[in-house]
Amino acid sequence: MLRILHGTNIDFIKYWRTAAVLTVAFIFVGIGSALFKGGFPLSIEFTGGTLMQLEFTTAPDVSKLRSTLDAAGIRGAEITTFGSSRDFTIRAQEPEQVAAQAAGAEKVATQIEAALRAAYGEGAFKVGRVESVGPRVGAELARGAVYAILISFAVTLAYLAWRFEWRFGLSAVLATAHDILTTIAFIKLLHLEISLTVIAAILTVIGYSLNDTIIIFDRVRENLHKNRKMPFYDLLNLSVNETLPRSILTHATTLAATISLLLLAGEVIRPFAWVMSFGIFTGTFSSVYVASPILMWVENKYPRANEARGTTRPKP
Amino acid sequence: MTNLKYRLLTIVLLVLASVWALYPRTVVERVKRDGVFVFDTIQRVPLKRGLDLVGGMHLTLEIDESKGAVANKSEALDRALTVVRSRIDEFGVAEPVVQKIGNDRIAVELPGIDDPDRATAVVQKAAWLQFQITDKTQAFERNVARFDGILRDKGIVAAAKSDSGKGAAKPALPNLFAAGDTGKKAAGDSSAADSIKSSNGPFATKVGKAPGSDPGMFMVAESDRDEIDAYLQHPDIQAAIPPGKQIKWGADTIMAGNVAYRGLYVLDARPIITGDYLTDAKPNTVPGEGTIVEFQLNNEGGRRFKSETGKHVRDYMAIVLDDRVMSAPVIQSAIGTRGQITMGGSGLQAAQDLALVLRAGALPVPLIVADRRTIGASLGQDSIDKSIRAGVVAIVAVVLIMLVYYRGSGVMAVAGLVLYVLYTLAVLAGFGATLTLPGLAGFVLGIGIAVDANVLIFERIREELDHGKSVRTAIDEGFKHAMTAIIDTNVSTALTALVLYQYGTGPVKGFAVTLLAGLAATLVACVFSVRTFYLVWLNRNRGVESLSI
Numbered sequence: 001m002l003r004i005l006h007g008t009n010i011d012f013i014k015y016w017r018t019a020a021v022l023t024v025a026f027i028f029v030g031i032g033s034a035l036f037k038g039g040f041p042l043s044i045e046f047t048g049g050t051l052m053q054l055e056f057t058t059a060p061d062v063s064k065l066r067s068t069l070d071a072a073g074i075r076g077a078e079i080t081t082f083g084s085s086r087d088f089t090i091r092a093q094e095p096e097q098v099a100a101q102a103a104g105a106e107k108v109a110t111q112i113e114a115a116l117r118a119a120y121g122e123g124a125f126k127v128g129r130v131e132s133v134g135p136r137v138g139a140e141l142a143r144g145a146v147y148a149i150l151i152s153f154a155v156t157l158a159y160l161a162w163r164f165e166w167r168f169g170l171s172a173v174l175a176t177a178h179d180i181l182t183t184i185a186f187i188k189l190l191h192l193e194i195s196l197t198v199i200a201a202i203l204t205v206i207g208y209s210l211n212d213t214i215i216i217f218d219r220v221r222e223n224l225h226k227n228r229k230m231p232f233y234d235l236l237n238l239s240v241n242e243t244l245p246r247s248i249l250t251h252a253t254t255l256a257a258t259i260s261l262l263l264l265a266g267e268v269i270r271p272f273a274w275v276m277s278f279g280i281f282t283g284t285f286s287s288v289y290v291a292s293p294i295l296m297w298v299e300n301k302y303p304r305a306n307e308a309r310g311t312t313r314p315k316p
Numbered sequence: 317m318t319n320l321k322y323r324l325l326t327i328v329l330l331v332l333a334s335v336w337a338l339y340p341r342t343v344v345e346r347v348k349r350d351g352v353f354v355f356d357t358i359q360r361v362p363l364k365r366g367l368d369l370v371g372g373m374h375l376t377l378e379i380d381e382s383k384g385a386v387a388n389k390s391e392a393l394d395r396a397l398t399v400v401r402s403r404i405d406e407f408g409v410a411e412p413v414v415q416k417i418g419n420d421r422i423a424v425e426l427p428g429i430d431d432p433d434r435a436t437a438v439v440q441k442a443a444w445l446q447f448q449i450t451d452k453t454q455a456f457e458r459n460v461a462r463f464d465g466i467l468r469d470k471g472i473v474a475a476a477k478s479d480s481g482k483g484a485a486k487p488a489l490p491n492l493f494a495a496g497d498t499g500k501k502a503a504g505d506s507s508a509a510d511s512i513k514s515s516n517g518p519f520a521t522k523v524g525k526a527p528g529s530d531p532g533m534f535m536v537a538e539s540d541r542d543e544i545d546a547y548l549q550h551p552d553i554q555a556a557i558p559p560g561k562q563i564k565w566g567a568d569t570i571m572a573g574n575v576a577y578r579g580l581y582v583l584d585a586r587p588i589i590t591g592d593y594l595t596d597a598k599p600n601t602v603p604g605e606g607t608i609v610e611f612q613l614n615n616e617g618g619r620r621f622k623s624e625t626g627k628h629v630r631d632y633m634a635i636v637l638d639d640r641v642m643s644a645p646v647i648q649s650a651i652g653t654r655g656q657i658t659m660g661g662s663g664l665q666a667a668q669d670l671a672l673v674l675r676a677g678a679l680p681v682p683l684i685v686a687d688r689r690t691i692g693a694s695l696g697q698d699s700i701d702k703s704i705r706a707g708v709v710a711i712v713a714v715v716l717i718m719l720v721y722y723r724g725s726g727v728m729a730v731a732g733l734v735l736y737v738l739y740t741l742a743v744l745a746g747f748g749a750t751l752t753l754p755g756l757a758g759f760v761l762g763i764g765i766a767v768d769a770n771v772l773i774f775e776r777i778r779e780e781l782d783h784g785k786s787v788r789t790a791i792d793e794g795f796k797h798a799m800t801a802i803i804d805t806n807v808s809t810a811l812t813a814l815v816l817y818q819y820g821t822g823p824v825k826g827f828a829v830t831l832l833a834g835l836a837a838t839l840v841a842c843v844f845s846v847r848t849f850y851l852v853w854l855n856r857n858r859g860v861e862s863l864s865i
Contacts, residue, residue, distance in 0.1 A: 218804065
């Protein structure tokens with residue numbers, strides 16, 4: 001029988017202070033960078049605007065590409081290469097371009113294409129993908145995304161409150177809030193663009209991290225019935241240690257999936273794969289170092305009235 | 317034992333149902349090849365692929381209220397929907413989707429479309445056809461001075477001098493009004509001609525009349541068009557236009573010397589007939605006239621057309637499409653049910669498209685594009701290839717991890733995983749769900765997550781074995797105790813997926829659907845089926861002492 005980290009007795013909870021400092025620092029760096037270095041890059045789905053993916057037959061000069069766009073009146077467009085030096089993505093999401101799309105979302109894309117055809121000639125490039133989003137649709141999608149996050153939050157909270165008692169529910173929700181914050185910080189630090197797919201990844205991370213928390217809490221609940229005399233601190237450690245092999249193995253298989261997506265599934269899905277990969281990490285981290293200490297704190301603050309349990313924990 | 321039989325039977329039935337759901341079947345597709353509709357019979361797995369995988373265009377249209385509010389939006393949109401649908405049907409796309417979203421939008425999905433601009437034009441064209449008699453009363457000539465006066469008085473034209481200077485600098489202008497005055501057409505009212513000469517505002521200097529042109533038809537240099545149009549849109553000018561008259565631009569430009577001119581028509585506001593009576597329209601090429609669209613009116617329309625044109629013999633009739641004058645031929649004699657629209661410079665394809673939209677009818681409300689996505693077919697295929705590669709690598713990795721770590725039980729988990737893949741795809745096919753790129757990513761991710769249930773169970777069985785329980789009891793207890801955690805995790809993920817489904821758009825919706833299908837498949841494949849495999853194994857090896865886990 002091959003076993004990894006079986007029958008361990010690691011005092012995970014002891015390091016909660018260090019963990020708390022690290023994670024809070026990470027969140028501060030990420031969110032701080034968003035506050036002082038110009039917010040999050042939002043995809044055109046939310047801001048409105050135009051995205052064009054072009055494949056040139058020969059690698060064009062980026063500065064010429066830019067001057068061609070400027071001459072056509074598409075100022076401030078973001079031009080990036082991906083994959084090879086022949087593949088370009090052009091993003092036009094300046095307010096004036098978005099405003100121009102109120103009269104018909106396809107206008108800016110048509111304008112860009114005409115300008116490029118004039119400058120580079122027919123057949124010099126292929127248009128792979130064009131997304132044009134008018135300002136109203138963008139605003140609606142942004143609102144929809146915010147609703148989606150809030151509602152999924154509320155729904156999972158309600159479910160946890162029903163399945164577990166409130167102490168567990170509260171801890172799990174705070175751990176989830178932590179996951180969202182670290183994921184957002186991660187997105188900012190990696191300069192990933194927030195798109196609907198990335199939002200979907202964030203929501204999946206929420207679900208995944210809840211899974212982890214639920215599995216540890218499920219074990220805590222079970223151990224609470226089994227070991228009635230055990231101090232809560234030890235009981236938490238026991239539960240984390242008991243579920244450790246499962247955590248390691250599940251994360252190995254899930255990471256195998258997200259990493260193959262990251263490396264093989266191409267440019268469009270890469271931000272999604274990044275967020276998922278990080279989410280698996282942060283979800284595991286928060287189950288042990290956020291959800292569990294909070295649960296312990298809540299148990300200390302509002303002890304169970306009917307049980308004579310030693311809730312005090314040894315000073316770390 | 318009977319319990320086991322039912323379990324096995326269930327698995328066999330589910331596998332059969334899944335294979336049936338996924339079995340490649342013959343589909344008849346209507347596709348347009350070389351401009352003709354043909355029915356293609358092909359064999360393929362009945363999994364619907366989203367636009368981001370097959371390539372094509374997604375279009376969201378909304379009512380354009382920039383030129384006046386629309387009263388009953390929902391009802392108007394319903395009528396627009398019918399028109400758009402019949403146009404798309406005639407345009408010839410395999411499996412198009414045209415649907416109403418909420419109360420104010422129409423979503424159009426056209427898989428495999430290669431010319432998005434043309435398709436957009438066909439969908440969006442108002443196709444509002446009117447026939448109007450051009451003005452014979454010199455309504456414009458008599459009012460030019462007044463128009464220019466209004467512009468000056470309202471301060472719209474700040475310095476008339478600089479304007480007229482600029483206008484006079486155009487070399488081609490002399491052949492406009494001055495020439496028109498001396499021409500035979502201007503015989504009507506000399507005082508009107510005088511007033512034009514005496515005024516030097518933009519209307520007098522920039523709107524001209526070509527010698528021998530139709531009454532009510534004027535010329536504006538294309539470079540001045542936006543300026544003149546802005547003046548015409550001004551409410552004070554609008555108010556000054558004589559009652560019963562309208563001013564409309566021509567659809568095409570005419571070259572005179574080196575300058576492009578656009579026609580500006582003064583028309584009787586009352587249309588003698590509209591496109592509502594149209595029953596058929598066909599493109600045609602006529603030597604000498606170029607490309608035309610021939611149309612036919614119904615009987616009632618034909619009667620009205622005949623009596624109206626009979627009253628206006630020798631007058632000029634402007635054919636107005638979407639507020640642009642296509643042409644203004646002279647009426648030689650009363651016209652019955654047939655007529656034609658000359659396309660000017662545009663080619664046969666434009667004529668085909670115009671005939672198509674005329675047949676399908678006019679849009680009851682103007683529509684604008686709220687968003688548009690186009691994906692090239694090769695890019696979509698590339699996405700599929702890459703996702704499959706990622707999926708295969710993920711499966712191999714997961715299988716290796718499970719086999720190395722759990723040995724014999726790992727084999728059962730892998731068998732469960734095979735069923736998982738089969739069931740998930742079958743559910744997607746069975747519900748007619750659309751597979752998108754994020755959906756494929758969700759599927760790959762699901763492979764990693766699906767084994768979680770098995771990992772939970774196996775770890776639990778190991779613990780029970782550690783506690784010295786017999787193999788049979790350990791397996792029973794393992795499944796029993798792992799169940800609560802499995803249910804909780806699945807339900808919380810399902811709730812997230814449902815929210816995503818509700819609030820997501822196309823691709824993200826596809827992700828939510830694969831996630832949900834995967835969750836259902838997990839319970840059946842990784843819990844129920846793996847349990848059955850254990851039961852079969854226990855049944856074969858009674859009194860077994862050790863378990864490969």
